[in-house]
């Protein structure tokens with residue numbers, strides 16, 4: 001019998017070798033260590049399903065029974081961003097990382113948590129800083145009460161199409177993991193939040209808070225802190241034009257700075 005790759009399913013006799021960075025809890029760096037596991041290969045398996053197999057039988061290659069590896073996942077279709085981790089040195093989602101492309105000849109697959117966020121346990125990190133950043137830039141459309149508001153403002157389909165790619169952000173953190181400006185000692189807000197400023201300012205209703213959004217990224221940690229290395233756009237799994245968004249927000253903040261008083 002052949003699978004969809006034309007490979008024989010007897011390949012399932014093959015083992016997948018995983019090397020995983022582990023940590024027992026938050027603020028427990030002394031427990032940081034590597035553990036290795038081998039699990040049966042299944043056609044089309046992804047890193048998420050390999051981790052599930054470890055969860056079922058958490059025994060290392062040395063034969064030691066250990067606590068199951070912990071990670072997050074929800075949608076399993078690269079939409080929620082929760083399974084983001086560093087796989088073979090590249091930040092990406094475990095649910096869309098296919099074993100046969102990562103390890104075509106049975107090479108070891110290394111898996112680590114993202115390094116720019118506090119580790120909660122094993123591969124689970126705390127991304128609260130991202131959600132705080134979205135609050136800072138008012139990444140929402142305000143509703144004036146719960147009464148009937150009538151139809152929303154009209155928007156040309158071309159404008160909607162321009163805005164749509166920007167709306168695909170899943171707050172995964174890849175752009176921050178890859179960004180040299182984003183770290184513990186820097187207040188930089190990050191590419192995804194600057195993209196949110198552009199997205200919501202483009203929306204006919206969201207534009208009501210345009211000035212507040214621009215002002216939120218004009219100070220410390222704002223758009224001026226971007227070093228323009230463009231790593232963010234290289235790793236964004238949703239192919240969001242982040243460099244364009246950053247350039248747009250930089251232009252708009254400059255205009256706001258120079259001519260904002262005219263609008264008051």
Ligand code: SF4
Pocket residue numbers: 168169170171172173174175176191192195235236237238239240242
């Ligand atoms: S902009 Fe892209 S890489 Fe950054 S959080 Fe959103 S989806 Fe992830």
Ligand code: SF4
Pocket residue numbers: 175178179180181182190191225226227228229230231232233242243246
């Ligand atoms: S362009 Fe470079 S410095 Fe700016 S957000 Fe992207 S990765 Fe970070």
Ligand code: FES
Pocket residue numbers: 072073074075076077078079080081082083084093094095096
């Ligand atoms: S589980 Fe949602 S992106 Fe992977």
